[in-house]
Amino acid sequence: MHALVLEAKDQAPIHKSVADPTPAENEVVVQLKAAALNHRDVYITQSLYPKISYPVILGSDGAGLVGDREVLINPSLSWGDNPNVQAEDYSILGMPSNGTFAEQVVVPTSQIYDKPGHLSFAEAAALPLAGLTAYRALFTKCQLQVGERVLISGVGGGVALFAMQFAVALGAEVFVTSGSEAKIEKAIVLGAKGGVNYKAEQWHKALLAKAGGGFDVVIDSAGGAGFANFPKICNPGGRIAFYGGTRGNIQNLNPQIIFWKQLSIFGSTMGNDEDFRGMLDLVNTHRIQPVIDQVFPLREGVAALDRMDQGLQFGKIVLEI
Numbered sequence: 001m002h003a004l005v006l007e008a009k010d011q012a013p014i015h016k017s018v019a020d021p022t023p024a025e026n027e028v029v030v031q032l033k034a035a036a037l038n039h040r041d042v043y044i045t046q047s048l049y050p051k052i053s054y055p056v057i058l059g060s061d062g063a064g065l066v067g068d069r070e071v072l073i074n075p076s077l078s079w080g081d082n083p084n085v086q087a088e089d090y091s092i093l094g095m096p097s098n099g100t101f102a103e104q105v106v107v108p109t110s111q112i113y114d115k116p117g118h119l120s121f122a123e124a125a126a127l128p129l130a131g132l133t134a135y136r137a138l139f140t141k142c143q144l145q146v147g148e149r150v151l152i153s154g155v156g157g158g159v160a161l162f163a164m165q166f167a168v169a170l171g172a173e174v175f176v177t178s179g180s181e182a183k184i185e186k187a188i189v190l191g192a193k194g195g196v197n198y199k200a201e202q203w204h205k206a207l208l209a210k211a212g213g214g215f216d217v218v219i220d221s222a223g224g225a226g227f228a229n230f231p232k233i234c235n236p237g238g239r240i241a242f243y244g245g246t247r248g249n250i251q252n253l254n255p256q257i258i259f260w261k262q263l264s265i266f267g268s269t270m271g272n273d274e275d276f277r278g279m280l281d282l283v284n285t286h287r288i289q290p291v292i293d294q295v296f297p298l299r300e301g302v303a304a305l306d307r308m309d310q311g312l313q314f315g316k317i318v319l320e321i
Helices: 039-045 121-126 128-141 158-170 181-189 203-211 225-233 255-260 273-286 298-310
Strands: 002-006 014-017 027-036 061-066 069-073 104-108 112-114 149-152 173-178 194-197 215-220 234-242 264-267 292-297 316-320
Touching: 002 298, 014 298, 027 121, 039 298, 061 121, 061 128, 069 121, 112 273, 121 292, 121 316, 128 158, 128 215, 128 234, 128 273, 149 158, 158 173, 158 215, 158 273, 173 181, 173 203, 181 194, 194 203, 203 225, 215 225, 225 234, 225 255, 292 298, 298 316
Parallel strands: 149 173, 149 215, 173 194, 215 234, 234 264, 292 316
Antiparallel strands: 002 014, 027 061, 027 104, 027 316, 061 069, 069 112
16 A cells, blocks of 8 residues: 655655555454544654654544445544543554554554545544544533633634534634634634734733623633733633643743632543544534645645645645545
8 A cells, every 4th residue: 555654753754655554353444535634743753742653654534434334533542441531551543553644544443433424535534633632622621501702722723623613513602813814714704703813912802802701711722921811811710721732831820810710721632432422423413514724645745744834724634545
């Protein structure tokens, strides 16, 4: 089969022919039709991920066929028995195990689910990792309720867009931030009520004025200095969840605001099998369609990774296989 193989540190993945994978007991081979990129894949190519082993086929997200059955893959492996936190041997498909940037992949039979019928293979491939992460942060952690006001930071990335789409589908009032005015406008077309550019001075005050009040739920991927503004714009009893730290360490949090408002701050990573099933139910019930930024053929995977690294995308970048 053909695959994108990362063979060594500080090298780009190579499109090459490799041996077909062989399933063990309780595993299945998926004939992949599409795979989707995540920032995790870029970080691994840049050696910015723990315990990297070579060679490896990257890719956590994929959709394809098992026989005549159209399926998508839950890339969250060996979560364990505690629904609140992953086990020590937890891993994500694509590192250290070979992933979906290939014509075939072997995965545990338990991690195969029926592809939503209203989605193409490319749309289905875009869903698993980002959709799961967004669902757990929004619903399992923050317990979003109908009619609440939600802020999604950094809209344009896969997880942030799914969080926005899920919240809109539930009937929440959703606002966004971005460093791009064009991305804010695209988010409004998809159902957001409005947004502000986080590069602006006092953006949080402008957001409060635009929203007409505070926020019940905040979903963030960046951390950094801007995170300290979130408690300021939360309503009493508000919940904040974050699943990334692309802007660095969180600084200057005011504890008085947090305890007096009775705020909750959650860290969240991926999700368990129950989260994945809940996410699929939501997608099927509301016929949610992932936003696709661009589709590349598998052999142009390096160009796809470069696009993600530059932060140009609005939605998921997909490899057609």
